[in-house]
Amino acid sequence: MTAQRDEDREKIVSAYRSGAQVLADKFDSIGVRVADIDRTLGFCQQERPNILELGCGNGRDAQELYRRAGSYLGLDISPDLVELARMKVPNARFEVADVMEYSFPLELDAVFAFASLIHLDQEEMEDVLIRIAAALKLGGVLMLSMKYGEYRRVVKEDDFGTRIFHLYTPELIENLASSNFETIWTSQKNLRGQDWFEIILRKTNSV
Ligand SMILES: C[S@@+](CC[C@H](N)C(=O)[O-])C[C@H]1O[C@@H](n2cnc3c(N)ncnc32)[C@H](O)[C@@H]1O
Structure with a gap:
């Protein structure tokens, strides 16, 4: 990792640790993404898919994913949020991990x-x-939800500390994914003053 990334990652982890309970309550108040989960799994060939969730947070969507899965693994970099996820969905498997360092399980459906x-x-x-x-x-x-905007790094300061994120466009994601994926669905929305997009990609190449 570069020094900048190291520094950003430390701040992100610290914010998602110190603000875990308040952030979890905020995530829960927005609600489970049943429609997004239904739509994505509707594109899946398996009845009981093997599911990996990256950045599962406090398990806001894990119950719904776990209920429909053949297997489910949720990863998150914040131990405090993973602890809350384990309390919310005790039978599901969660690991504290950085998605950039974890070896993902193979043979996933979603x-x-x-x-x-x-x-x-x-x-x-x-x-x-x-x-x-x-x-x-x-x-x-693969289902991603992302903050929408021309690509740039944004530093957000709030009560929990500093969180660094990046704005993307669906076109940039498509471009970065183009050698292995095709786009099957996209949409955009505004949530509490922030533009977001969802994109569903299907793996088209045997890599
Ligand atoms: C905005 S929250 C979303 C949480 C959850 N998916 C939801 O929508 O309610 C972002 C989540 O990504 C996690 N996260 C950030 N960077 C990560 C990384 N490199 N590896 C794993 N998780 C990460 C944070 O700890 C946090 O739980």
């Missing part, structure tokens, strides 16, 4: 990353998309 890969810069995004492709079965799907 990968979800709700508002989590926003913390990766473009180079990291390119790398993680290659590793996700390698972990998915051919025809497997």
